[in-house]
Amino acid sequence: MVLDKFKDIMDKYANLIVKVGINIQKGQPLVINAPVEGAEFVRLLAKHAYNLGAKEVHVNWNDGELTRMKYDYAPMEVFENFPKWYADGLEDYAKKGAGFISISAQDPYLLKGVDPKKIAANNKSSSIALKEYYKYTMNDLNAWCVMSIPTKAWAKRVFPDVSEDEAVEKLWDAIFKATRMYEEDPVKAWEEHLGNIEKRVNFLNEKSFKKLYYKSSNGTDLTVELPEGHIWGGGGGKNVKGVFFVANMPTEEVFTLPHKYGVNGVVYNTKPLNYGGNLIDKFSLTFKDGKVVDFEAEEGYDVLKDLLNMDEGAKRLGEVALVPYDSPISQSNIIFYNTLFDENASCHFALGKAYPTNLKGGPEMNEEELDKAGVNDSLTHVDFMVGDKDLSIVGETRDGERIQIFENGNWAL
Ligand code: ZN
Ligand code: ZN
Secondary structure, eight states: OOOTTTHHHOOOHHHHHIIIIIIOTTTTTEEEEEEGGGGGHHHHHHHHHHTTOOOOEEEEEEEEEHHHHHHHHHHHHHHOOOOHHHHHHHHHHHTOOOEEEEEOOTTTTTTTTTTTTHHHHHHHHHHHTTHHHHHHHHSSOOEEEOOOOHHHHHHHHTTTTTOHHHHHHHHHHHHHHHTTTTTSSHHHHHHHHHHHHHHHHHHHHOOSSSEEEEEETTSOOEEEEEOOBOEEEEEEOOTTTTTTEESSSSSSEEOOOOOOTOOOEEOOSOOEEEEEEEEEEEEEEEEEETTTEEEEEEOOOOHHHHHHHSSGGGGSSEEEEEOOTTTTHHHHTOSSSSSSHHGGGSSOOOOOEGGGGGBBTTTGGGHHHHHTTTTOOOOOOOEEEEEEOOOEEEEOOTTSEEEEEEEEEOOOO
């Protein structure tokens, strides 16, 4: 049985998530969003959380098959009206200082063939209803951590040629590799890894580049302006209470925000994008003064179109992230069809909302001030992958000095 084989390491993994990911504090509530299939692992998370002093562990369960049934049978108005009690519940826990663990384990094709209008309506109504709750996590008021465990449906998409049990086992193995769980002391390995990320972050913040020039043989030729006062982040960070937490496990990225009016040129994706249960692939976006003015897609054209048309901000970039091509996830050569992993295998951008924490004074600015500073706003934030083995990124400082940041897909620093 698969789970027996991984019992010890699963236990250590649960400890890592609660201790390093959330860094749970005495008396703190913990909310876990989890698939019902993961109950065994969720119990391990709860056990470690209580052992470390958590006050209460609350679980919001989900199930792929039930979600699919809802999309197939429920009428449109259900998707246009996100339940208020659910949003209120999350907000209530956020106000009490809860930590939030989200287990990302969706079948990438879960919503294939579903009416895209229902998906768009749900994405929109949930973004609006959860806006207050997102303020707590997007501004790092609370500790939060997105992580993964396999589900059968997801594992079979990643490893279609083996049995379901074997696929689940292989996906556990891949997740453990990506999260450094095979190191002798994973907690220590994470401290070292986070230290390395910090060094790059400090260098980029010292240089405070004005522009980044992206070039790749696939046709990518893009200039990205960075706003004055932008802040690079990555690895872990402190929430407003000064508690260090790691929002994504695994994480390899170093990221900041682009100037919403300063992106020009064309960019091609290099890994498929799983958006709301649909895949978008082999696409390109052409930017002028920060806005997408043209786009193409061989797969998922209509889904991409809906995404770009969600609101004004969805046509602009809200994140610039650097990930070496030789990161452990990239080296595994596995396409996870899950952004948490695939984005950490590749340099990426995000369409939509920028994190105000990536700008000096950003969290205190009102909407007008954020716009003036070049910080994009939108109901959505969707990462897409652009890193390639020959990607070159050159930075230009405000004095006009040019420094090679990435060469052949990897850090040149
Ligand atoms: Zn990112
Ligand atoms: Zn992102």
